[in-house]
Amino acid sequence: xxxIVGRNxxxxxxxxxxxxxxxxxxxxxxxxxxYFYVLFIVLMPFETPRWLLLVTAFxxxxxxxxxxxxxxxxxxxxxxxxxxxxxxLSIFAPRDGYEPDTFPRVFYYGxxxxxxxxxxxxxxxxxxxxxxxxxxxxxxxxxFLRVILSTLLTTSTIILSQYFIYRK
Amino acid sequence: MKTLxxxxxxxxxxLVFLVLETIAIVLLSNHNYYQHSRILNTNREITGxxxxxxxGTREYLSLKMTNEIxxxxxxxxxxxxxxxxxxxxxxxxxxxxxLSYYTPARIVHSTVHKQLNYLTINKGRxxxxxxxxxxxxxxxxxxxxxxSSPNFATILPIINRDFRLSTKIKKNNFxxxxxxxxxxxxxxxxxxxxxHADVQIGDTVITSGFSAxxxxxxxxxxxxxxxxxxxxxxxxxxxLGTNFNNLFYVNVIKNYLQEEQRILEEKIKQ
Numbered sequence: 001x002x003x004i005v006g007r008n009x010x011x012x013x014x015x016x017x018x019x020x021x022x023x024x025x026x027x028x029x030x031x032x033x034x035y036f037y038v039l040f041i042v043l044m045p046f047e048t049p050r051w052l053l054l055v056t057a058f059x060x061x062x063x064x065x066x067x068x069x070x071x072x073x074x075x076x077x078x079x080x081x082x083x084x085x086x087x088x089l090s091i092f093a094p095r096d097g098y099e100p101d102t103f104p105r106v107f108y109y110g111x112x113x114x115x116x117x118x119x120x121x122x123x124x125x126x127x128x129x130x131x132x133x134x135x136x137x138x139x140x141x142x143x144f145l146r147v148i149l150s151t152l153l154t155t156s157t158i159i160l161s162q163y164f165i166y167r168k
Numbered sequence: 169m170k171t172l173x174x175x176x177x178x179x180x181x182x183l184v185f186l187v188l189e190t191i192a193i194v195l196l197s198n199h200n201y202y203q204h205s206r207i208l209n210t211n212r213e214i215t216g217x218x219x220x221x222x223x224g225t226r227e228y229l230s231l232k233m234t235n236e237i238x239x240x241x242x243x244x245x246x247x248x249x250x251x252x253x254x255x256x257x258x259x260x261x262x263x264x265x266x267l268s269y270y271t272p273a274r275i276v277h278s279t280v281h282k283q284l285n286y287l288t289i290n291k292g293r294x295x296x297x298x299x300x301x302x303x304x305x306x307x308x309x310x311x312x313x314x315x316s317s318p319n320f321a322t323i324l325p326i327i328n329r330d331f332r333l334s335t336k337i338k339k340n341n342f343x344x345x346x347x348x349x350x351x352x353x354x355x356x357x358x359x360x361x362x363x364h365a366d367v368q369i370g371d372t373v374i375t376s377g378f379s380a381x382x383x384x385x386x387x388x389x390x391x392x393x394x395x396x397x398x399x400x401x402x403x404x405x406x407x408l409g410t411n412f413n414n415l416f417y418v419n420v421i422k423n424y425l426q427e428e429q430r431i432l433e434e435k436i437k438q
Binding site: 020021024033050051054057058061062067068069070071072073076080083132133134139142 | 180181184185188189191192193194195196197215218222279281282283284286322329350351
């Protein structure tokens with residue numbers, strides 16, 4: 001238990017630093033922004049109390065905001081995603097439910113399951129984030145394209161991380 | 169009472185969600201550049217320090233290019249100096265009161281490909297950088313100082329959706345509002361130029377000096393494309409002079425007459 005908490009705290013810090021020090025400085029295109037830090041919410045243990053999920057999501061979002069000068073924006077999107085997570089997990093649940101002592105990772109539930117699950121989670125986060133960022137529906141299509149392309153990029157980085165960092 | 173508690177327990181999750189989202193929205197709507205925030209100032213010192221450390225590496229990689237820019241800036245200044253000594257008599261008025269003061273600064277952090285981009289520079293209140301000062305680069309204007317803490321300052325660049333600036337076309341003095349449409353960091357949009365104005369691709373756009381922040385006549389960019397909108401106005405695309413992808417050094421301008429102009433304008437409003 002303590003080990004899991006400790007590991008999550010470290011993951012929180014590492015993902016935050018990767019996001020603000022590395023990824024926010026990689027300039028690809030106005031349509032491609034990777035937001036790798038959402039991996040933290042994706043990987044939270046199944047048994048996490050739902051309120052704790054929301055509070056940590058808020059803390060993660062606000063930390064990213066402090067670095068990017070967009071107070072409240074990432075917090076909103078991350079809390080939104082965390083709120084819908086239990087529901088999404090129940091939709092994608094395997095027939096026998098989730099087994100105890102397992103985590104939402106490729107290693108335990110396979111590539112297909114993880115791809116679908118992380119794709120939906122990242123999409124929810126990005127759609128909230130990008131529409132809050134422009135704050136109107138005038139350029140609906142160009143913003144939507146931005147959501148789609150960034151979702152694909154973020155999801156690919158998340159999937160890759162499963163093979164490079166979290167092999168077990 | 170018991171049912172109420174039960175209900176609360178059942179929906180506490182939704183309640184926490186709503187409370188957190190409300191906090192986020194409140195933060196989002198309050199955090200604009202008219203509000204000073206102590207927390208943000210402390211935070212700028214910390215994040216500024218971290219970015220300053222990290223930026224050292226980035227700087228090394230671009231030393232060669234920075235050198236070239238400095239050399240060309242040097243020669244430009246020498247040329248201007250030569251001009252001044254030639255026309256010394258014409259400058260007597262400017263010598264009575266110095267209009268502006270330039271503070272060089274290095275960019276320690278910047279974003280380019282977001283909708284709300286910001287820059288952080290390594291000069292702050294201690295070096296005399298205050299909010300509402302103009303920021304320029306060798307190639308053109310960069311933005312406006314939003315907030316400054318003792319050693320760092322945040323800049324609202326042209327490439328932020330909140331940015332607005334009064335500019336004019338150099339050759340015929342038609343003024344319009346410059347803003348950014350969120351697409352390319354090299355392009356901005358100039359509106360409110362009436363359609364009877366003579367507009368050509370390649371025309372130079374400069375600051376109008378109406379806003380008291382930017383002195384008149386600073387280079388903004390050149391017209392790259394224009395179309396006639398519905399109504400009687402052009403929608404003009406401007407190729408910005410400043411290349412935000414490759415910006416390392418800027419100058420902050422303190423306009424000594426800004427305060428005077430602001431006070432005068434406020435008197436009229438009352």
